[in-house]
Amino acid sequence: MKTIVRALFAGLGLLMSLASPAVPSATVVDAKALSDQSQGKNWLAYGRNFYEQRYSPLTQVNTDSARRLGLEWSMALPRDHSLLSTPLVVDGVLYFTGSWSVARAVDAKTGKLLWEFDPKAIEHAGERLRNMWDSSRGLAYWKGVVVIATVDGRLIALDAKTGKMRWSTQTTDPGKPLYISGHPKVFRGLVFVGNGGTEHGAARGYVSAYHITTGKLAWRWYVVPGNPADGFEDPSQEMAARTWTGEWWKFGGGGNVWNGITYDPEFNQVLFGTGNGSPWNRKVRSPGGGDNLFLCSVVALDADTGKYKWHYQTTPGETWDYNSSMDIVLADLDLNGKKVKAALHAPKNGFFYVLNRANGKLLTAEKFAQANWATGIDPKTGRPIEAPGARYEDGEELIYPSPFGAHSWHAMSYSPRTGFVYIPKQEMPALYNDKEVRMVDWRSPYFNFDPGVGVGFGDDVPRNVAHSSLLAWDPVKQSKAWEVPQQEFLNAGTMVTAGDVVFQGGVTGEFAAYDARNGTKLWSVNVGSGISAPPITYEVGGKQYVSLLVGFGGAGSSVAGGSAMAQFGWSYGAQTRQLYTFALDAKAPMPKVGDPLIPKPLVPPDVKPDAKLADRGRDLYVGQCVWCHGSGAVSGGYAPDLRASPIPLSFDAFKAVVVGGAKVQPYGMPKFSDLRDEDLNALQNFIRQRAEIGTKETDKAAAD
Missing domain, CATH: 1.10.760.10 (Cytochrome c-like domain)
Structure with a gap:
C-alpha cells in the first residue's frame, strides 16, 4: 500500500510540474554575471557590467518602435534634490541612491517602494557639509548585498532583500574636507572606492579596497607621493616623487579619484582615472615644474593586491583642472588588422584616447572637441604638444576647455554594433588668471574653495557661453561619425541598445531617443525638469523598460551654473523630483512636477551696497x-x-x-x-x- 501511495504522489508531483511554469532561479550577481555581455534582463552595475559600455542587447525598443514609447509609471521623490544616480536592476527589483545617499529598492515593473535606507549623511558630515553636495552617482551589487558610498565618506553594505545594514566603515578622515559623490565598484569580493575634495584643502588622493563580507580594508594605493622624509608606501610612490618639485606634500598634491572606475576581468586589474592637482596651479604646488605623477592619468592596479601595474598620463604637469575622472570603457577593436583589447577614454582635456589595456600603451589619440591648450598628441611619446602660453605664463590666458571639460562625468556609451562611442560633449572656455595669487606663501584652504588660480567664479556665467552636442565618435578612425547640436552644456550621460537606439537626457528637460547609426531623433518627451542622470534599460516579464532619475543638480547647476543654467527655470524647490519608467505603448499621464521658475532678485530701495x-x-x-x-x-x-x-x-x-x-x-x-x-x-x-x-x-x- 505504501508503495502505491508513494507512486500516486510522485505521479501527482510530475503532473503539477508539467502544468505549472518553472520558477526561474534568482540571479547570483558575481564575477560570472558581471562579465556576461549577452544578458539584457538585468542592469547589474554602473555601466551595466564590468565593461562599462552602457550597451544593452535588448531590441524590443528599436529604431522602428521607439516612437511608441510612453510613460509606464513614475515615482515622486519630494525629499530629493540632486539626482545623478545610475539605478541597478536585479530580478525585477530596481535599486538607486538619491539625495544624501538615501538608498531605495522599488518594484521595477510597478514602481512600488520595497524598502528605503537613510544613512543620515547630514548628521555624520557635520561642518564637512560646506564642501560637499547631496549628490550620489550610484551603488553596487554583489551576491545579495547592496553597497552605497555616502557623501560623508562611508561605505555601507545593505541586505538587498530588506535594506537592513550589514556593516559600515569610514573610508576618509572625518577631520579632512573629503567626500564621496561617485559610485563604489565591486569585483572579486572587494569594494573599491575613491573620494573627492581636491579644491578644499591639502588633499592627497588615494583609492581603497574593502572586503565586502566584513567592510575591513584590504589594500590602499596613493595617487601622489607624500613627504619623502616619511618614506614611500611602495615603489610606485618613489617613482612618482621624481616628477614633483618643491614641497608639494604641504599642498597635498591632489589626484583624488571621484569617478571613472572600471574593473577589467580579462587582466584582473582595476582601472581608474585620477584627479587634478591640489591646487590646480602647478606654479604653486610644484614650482620647478614636473609631470606630477599620477595626476590626470589612467592607472591600472592588480585587483587582488592593489599593486601598481601601469599608467598613462593624459595631462602631464596639469594646471587647468583637466582631471581624467571620466569613464573608462573596455572594448575589442580592430586596429590596423589586429584585434586589440582597448580602453576608451575621453577626459576633460578634449582628446579621445585609445589605450592598450594590457600595458597602458597609447594606440591613438585625437581631439574630439575644441582644445587650444595643445595642438595634438605625439604618437611616439604619448605626450601632448602644448601650445605656447597655454600655462598662463604671463598671468592670464583664455583656454579651451574650461575646468568643466570637453566631457565631464556624464557617462558615454559604446555600441559594438555601430562601433561608435556616444559622448555628451561640451565646448566652453575659461579665462585662467593667477596675477593676484601669492605664489610664495600661498596656503591650502581648510574647508574653503581655492584652486590657486582665478577662473571667474565670482562672475555670472552668461547664456550661450558654451556649446554642446551629442557626439558619435568612431574610436578606430578617431573621427566624428555624426553630431547633434544641443542647447547649453552639461547634458546628461548616454545609453545605447542593440535596437540601435541612443538615449540621453538634457538640461532643457528633454529626454530623447536617437538612431545610433545617424543621429536622427526618433522620440522625445519633456520630463518637466533638467536631467543630470543617465538612463538604463531592463526587462521584466518579456517587456523592455527604460528608466531615468530626474532631479537637476550637482556641479552643473552650482559652480558652473549662473544664467547659463538659471534660464531654464529649474530653480531650487520649484519641481518635484521623479523616477520615470517608459515602455512601448504605455499610456500613463506625465505627472505635474511644477512649472519653471526664474527667481527675481530683491532690490530694496533703501539698501545700497558698498x-x-x-x-x-x-x-x-x-x-x-x-x-x-x-x-x-x-x-x-x-x-x-x-x-x-x-x-x-x-x-x-x-x-x-x-x-x-x-x-x-x-x-x-x-x-x-x-x-x-x-x-x-x-x-x-x-x-x-x-x-x-x-x-x-x-x-x-x-x-x-
Whole structure:
C-alpha cells in the first residue's frame, strides 16, 4: 500500500510540474554575471557590467518602435534634490541612491517602494557639509548585498532583500574636507572606492579596497607621493616623487579619484582615472615644474593586491583642472588588422584616447572637441604638444576647455554594433588668471574653495557661453561619425541598445531617443525638469523598460551654473523630483512636477551696497558659497538664489543660517562657524550688488 501511495504522489508531483511554469532561479550577481555581455534582463552595475559600455542587447525598443514609447509609471521623490544616480536592476527589483545617499529598492515593473535606507549623511558630515553636495552617482551589487558610498565618506553594505545594514566603515578622515559623490565598484569580493575634495584643502588622493563580507580594508594605493622624509608606501610612490618639485606634500598634491572606475576581468586589474592637482596651479604646488605623477592619468592596479601595474598620463604637469575622472570603457577593436583589447577614454582635456589595456600603451589619440591648450598628441611619446602660453605664463590666458571639460562625468556609451562611442560633449572656455595669487606663501584652504588660480567664479556665467552636442565618435578612425547640436552644456550621460537606439537626457528637460547609426531623433518627451542622470534599460516579464532619475543638480547647476543654467527655470524647490519608467505603448499621464521658475532678485530701495565691501564679499563668496549657490550669486538651481532670498536682507536671519546652522536640518545648508560679523556684512553687500546687476540685466533684456 505504501508503495502505491508513494507512486500516486510522485505521479501527482510530475503532473503539477508539467502544468505549472518553472520558477526561474534568482540571479547570483558575481564575477560570472558581471562579465556576461549577452544578458539584457538585468542592469547589474554602473555601466551595466564590468565593461562599462552602457550597451544593452535588448531590441524590443528599436529604431522602428521607439516612437511608441510612453510613460509606464513614475515615482515622486519630494525629499530629493540632486539626482545623478545610475539605478541597478536585479530580478525585477530596481535599486538607486538619491539625495544624501538615501538608498531605495522599488518594484521595477510597478514602481512600488520595497524598502528605503537613510544613512543620515547630514548628521555624520557635520561642518564637512560646506564642501560637499547631496549628490550620489550610484551603488553596487554583489551576491545579495547592496553597497552605497555616502557623501560623508562611508561605505555601507545593505541586505538587498530588506535594506537592513550589514556593516559600515569610514573610508576618509572625518577631520579632512573629503567626500564621496561617485559610485563604489565591486569585483572579486572587494569594494573599491575613491573620494573627492581636491579644491578644499591639502588633499592627497588615494583609492581603497574593502572586503565586502566584513567592510575591513584590504589594500590602499596613493595617487601622489607624500613627504619623502616619511618614506614611500611602495615603489610606485618613489617613482612618482621624481616628477614633483618643491614641497608639494604641504599642498597635498591632489589626484583624488571621484569617478571613472572600471574593473577589467580579462587582466584582473582595476582601472581608474585620477584627479587634478591640489591646487590646480602647478606654479604653486610644484614650482620647478614636473609631470606630477599620477595626476590626470589612467592607472591600472592588480585587483587582488592593489599593486601598481601601469599608467598613462593624459595631462602631464596639469594646471587647468583637466582631471581624467571620466569613464573608462573596455572594448575589442580592430586596429590596423589586429584585434586589440582597448580602453576608451575621453577626459576633460578634449582628446579621445585609445589605450592598450594590457600595458597602458597609447594606440591613438585625437581631439574630439575644441582644445587650444595643445595642438595634438605625439604618437611616439604619448605626450601632448602644448601650445605656447597655454600655462598662463604671463598671468592670464583664455583656454579651451574650461575646468568643466570637453566631457565631464556624464557617462558615454559604446555600441559594438555601430562601433561608435556616444559622448555628451561640451565646448566652453575659461579665462585662467593667477596675477593676484601669492605664489610664495600661498596656503591650502581648510574647508574653503581655492584652486590657486582665478577662473571667474565670482562672475555670472552668461547664456550661450558654451556649446554642446551629442557626439558619435568612431574610436578606430578617431573621427566624428555624426553630431547633434544641443542647447547649453552639461547634458546628461548616454545609453545605447542593440535596437540601435541612443538615449540621453538634457538640461532643457528633454529626454530623447536617437538612431545610433545617424543621429536622427526618433522620440522625445519633456520630463518637466533638467536631467543630470543617465538612463538604463531592463526587462521584466518579456517587456523592455527604460528608466531615468530626474532631479537637476550637482556641479552643473552650482559652480558652473549662473544664467547659463538659471534660464531654464529649474530653480531650487520649484519641481518635484521623479523616477520615470517608459515602455512601448504605455499610456500613463506625465505627472505635474511644477512649472519653471526664474527667481527675481530683491532690490530694496533703501539698501545700497558698498563697493569696497562687495569686493571683499566677492572673495568670501567664491571661497565659501559658490560651491552651491552658483557663479556670480546666480543660482543654477542646486541651492536657493541668494539674490532673491529675504534672508540676506536681515543680518540676524543671515547670521542664524550661515553661522548658527538654522537650516542644517533637513536642508543640508552647512554652518560656517568661523565667519565673523564683518565677513557676513561683506557677503551681504556682494549679494545686494549682484542683485542690482541682475535686475538691470533683466530690465535690459525685456527692453530688447
